[in-house]
Amino acid sequence: MASNKTHWPFAALLVMLMCVAASSSASETESLLKFKNNLSNSTALNNWDASTLPCTGDNPNWVGVLCSNGSLRGLQLENISLAGQIDMDSLAELPNLRTISFMNNSFEGAIPEINKLGALKSLYLSYNRFGGDIPDDAFKGMKALKKVYLAKNEFTGKIPKSLAGLPKISELSLEGNQFEGRIPNFRSKDLQVVNLEGNDLEGPIPDSLSNMSESIFDGNKGLCGKPLPVLCPPSKKKLSVLAIVLIVIGVGVVALVAIGVALFISRGRRNKTSKFGRQSLAAKGHKKGTAEVPSPDHHYKKNENGKVYFVRNDRERFELQDLLRASAEILGSGSFGSSYKAVLFSGPAMVVKRYRHMSNVGKEEFHEHMRRLGKFSHPNLLPLVAFYYRKEEKLLISDFIENGSLASHLHGKRGPGQPGLDWPTRLRIIKGVAKGLAYLYRIFPNQTLPHGHLKSSNVLLDHTFEPLLTDYALVPVINKDHAQQFMVAYKSPEFTQYDRTTKKTDVWSLGILILEMLTGKFPANYLKQGKGANSDLAAWVNSVVREEWTGEVFDKDMGGTKNGAGEMLKLLKIGMCCCEWNSDRRWDLSEAVEKIEELNEKDSDIEDYSSYLSEGDMYSSRPISEDDFSFSVNK
Incomplete structure (x- = not known):
């Protein structure tokens, strides 16, 4: 009995904690569903359902949620065309919410009432259509906020004082808006990454930003002062009321008295000016800042005996400290880590990708794999330039590609009248992607996943829109559990069903990319951690074709389609054959590449979309034969 009495309180506590946890999960479910109900075009959130909890441990059950210990920690709802109202009252009911990202959607209107989320640490609202002035107190009380991304919206007015007053802010992205007036002096000493490009700011740059790179102020014609080469004009000193009165009196008196008064005033002015000058110097006599421009990783110490290993001989050499001292601009934060644009003092811009999930690979094995990647040479692969090895994390360094990723061109915000990618450009891109993938297959004949992470954000476009594949051949060095959570290959039907690739x-990844390019729709199942969602882009395309709504398939922003309807249909059919659910019946890469190479920009010989695509079952339970994929309209 004594033993039972001893353990009873503990058992009761367990029951109570379980009830509290269940209540908390139910509360999160209710709050998130209320939040969803205020959104429009939310089909990507179809698996947000009251029958399942958002989180199980650290694993999310709902698209776009980030979990920790069974509780919701963040929302990452990007690139899915969401619109409507962001219901901050519902989000405020989530006590553990620390990060929200609604980047690359279609939200518009005033900025949401962010300060209702007092414990928020990261805010990402870039690439929407938010606009208008931001209230001066919009960020008041947000003492934990560290990252604020508001780029490429339509904000106007002054940068709010409450934003400049955030005590812990370390990353700030305001580029591509219409902010005006002076830049406020930022309070935080942790501010490392800033971008104010493309606004209408003017006046002197505050001391808190005077050690940043010049490039973060590009496009603001009215700015002056360090670090810009434009000097600020001297400030005009106003005469005191007493001096003006004395001058007026002096004008009304006789010449002799006027001379005496003038001398008196002159002496008085010199004394005042001298005194004012001493006060100004004292006010400006702050300690000169010694902080360096933000480095790609502040964890790397100056005295660390690290070495950057170069895998190519056609690039200028630099040391780790050169990299740390370079001006840096954050490009994004992906499933493997952050990416930075680093501008070296004596060389071109580089991209530094930071990986934290390669700790299961030994030093020699990692070095050998990177050296092998450095030997690759193909017009459609972005070459690895150098790498840095540390047990906890690694840096991979490559050239910066100014034109950005295919994803940004397909799903990013465009300016008024700015067209989307036209059909000839999209065809040229997919041909280059196929060639690059075929090259990886040739040099990795025994590797199951030569690429492993092929998606539109990992296809960069050079100035001629020639595609360059990135993040390829990393499966052997990525920790297996992390790879299966995030890499595109593990969203495939064969892994979803049978845990194999x-x-x-x-x-299959190539097929999804083809459909994404033709439809302009983002593959929503890529947002889900772990195995792919039950429905994907290929299933949607197949359902539309079977319902004979084929005219609704193609991206309405795709120009140059008038003379290419037949070729577009051929590519659509190629994409669907690459996405065949049963991998045994799916096309080999060589067959897909051959068919892609046969396509031309112009061919309008097909008039009936539905009858052409219904010639044979695309997702049938039997093998697709050459007869099914006839390119002749006279079948």
Whole structure:
């Protein structure tokens, strides 16, 4: 009995904690569903359902939620065309919410009432259509906020004082808006990454930003002062009321008295000016800042005996400290880590990708794999330039590609009258992607996943829109559990169903990419951590084709389609054959590449979309034969 009495309180506590946890999860579910109900075009959130909890441990059950210990920690709802109202009252009911990202959607209107989320640490609202002035107190009380991304919206007015007053802010992205007036002096000493490009700011740059790179102020014609080469004009000193009165009196008196008064005033002015000058110097006599421009990783110490290893001989050498001292601009934060644009003092811009999930690979094995990647040479692969090894994390360094990713061109915000990618450009891109993938297959004949992470954000476009594949051949060095959570290959049907990948898994990724380019729709199941969602882009395309709504498939922003309807249909059919659910019946890469190479920009010989695509089942339970994929309209 004594033993039972001893353990009873503990058992009761367990029951109570379980009830509290269940209540908390139910509360989160209710709050998130209320939040969803205020959104429009939310089909990507179809698995937000009251029958399941948002989180199980650290694993999310709902699209776009980030979990920790069974509780919701963040929302990452990007690139899914969301619109409507961001219901801050519902989000405020989530006590553990620390990060929200609604980047690359279609929200518009005034900025949401962010300060209702007092414990928020990261805010990402870039690439929407938010606009108008931001209230001066919009960020009041947000003492934990560290990252604020508001770029590429339509904000106007002054930068709010409450934003400048955030005590812990370390990253700030305001570029591509219409902010005006002076830049406020930022309070935080942790501010490392800033971008104010493309606004209408003017006046002197505050001391808190005087050690930043010049490039973060580009496009603001009225700015002056360090670090810009434009000097600020001297400030005009106003005469005191007493001096003006004395001058007026002096004008009304006789010449002799006027001379005496003038001398008196002159002496008085010199004394005042001298005194004012001494006060100004004292006010400006702050300690000169010694902080360096933000480095790609502040964890790397100056005295660390680190070495940057170069895998190519056609690039200028630099040391780790050169990299740390370079001006840096954050490009994004992905599933493997952050990416930075680093501008070296004596060389071109580089991209530094930071990886934290390669700790299961030994130093020699990692070095050998990177050296092998450095030997690759193909017009459609972005070459690895150098790498840095540390047990906890690694840096991979490559050239910066100014034109950005295919994803940004397909799903990013465009200016008024700015067209989307036209059909000839999209065809040229997919041909280059196929060639680059075929090259990886040739040099990795025994590797199941030569690429493993093929998606539109990992396809960069050079100035001629020639595609360059990135993040390729990393499966052998990525920790297996992390790879299965985030890499595209593990969203494939064969891994979803059978926990395996095959030599045709990258072909499936190619097929999804083809459909994404033709439809302009983002593959929503890529946002889900772990295995792919029950429905994907290929299933949607197939359902539209079967319902004979084929005219609704193609991206309405795709120009140059008038003379290419037949070729577009051929590519659509190629994409669907690459996405065949059964990998045994899916096309080999060589077959897909051959068919892609046969396509031309112009061919309008097909008039009936539905009848052409219904010639044979695209997702049938039987093998697709050459007869099914006839390119002749006279079948």
